Amino acid sequence: QKEVEQDPGPLSVPEGAIVSLNCTYSNSAFQYFMWYRQYSRKGPELLMYTYSSGNKEDGRFTAQVDKSSKYISLFIRDSQPSDSATYLCAPSTPDSWGKLQFGAGTQVVVTP
Amino acid sequence: NAGVTQTPKFQVLKTGQSMTLQCAQDMNHEYMSWYRQDPGMGLRLIHYSVGAGITDQGEVPNGYNVSRSTTEDFPLRLLSAAPSQTSVYFCASSYSRDRVSYEQYFGPGTRLTVT
Helix, strand or coil: CCCEEECCCCEEEECCCCEEEEEEECCCCCCEEEEEEECCCCCCEEEEEEECCEEEEECCEEEEEECCCCEEEEEECCCCHHHCEEEEEEEECCCCCCCCCCCCCEEEEEEC | CCCEEEECCEEEECCCCCEEEEEEECCCCCEEEEEEEECCCEEEEEEEEEECCEEEECCCCCCEEECCCCCCECCEEECCCCHHHCEEEEEEEECEECCEECCCEECCCEEEEEC
């Protein structure tokens, strides 16, 4: 069993809808939780970075972490066609030192 | 800053050939990593380095070698290419502060096809 599980999608939504993305993980030592966004034929780029449990909001994006159930979520409000990308979750420990474990990534398609 | 740069962008190899994928960063990051990305598999760590002269294996190291003689450069060598190494390769760098490691910055990737 992989340490980080993520539904690969694709997830297709109409413009303006709320997108809900999820990850589960098995390592209770994870304390930092990152979401990366990857456009087609590009490298991943950091979208959100949260520490421990709770919510973090950044514009239209909200990251949620529930450490008790080892569940990570990313919500995109008022989705735009420019949000069409693959979203990868990457939980980590403080001493990950360049060794991240990624979920498989969920492909999101926002249609106009 | 150019960030993380990778060359070449595309490469086609025949089975058994060797080659080196280049990676450089200009952010003075101590950590550098190589990942491969295959459909449905996400990013898998091949090798990583915590500083010049120090490297270690990741999840899928077989068939690949690395070395790190400078902070800036972290080349990945394919010793004898196999079709199973057809993939997109990403180099990444990151830093730490107060003993906590932070997010990774990725290069644009190298698309490798082995025939």
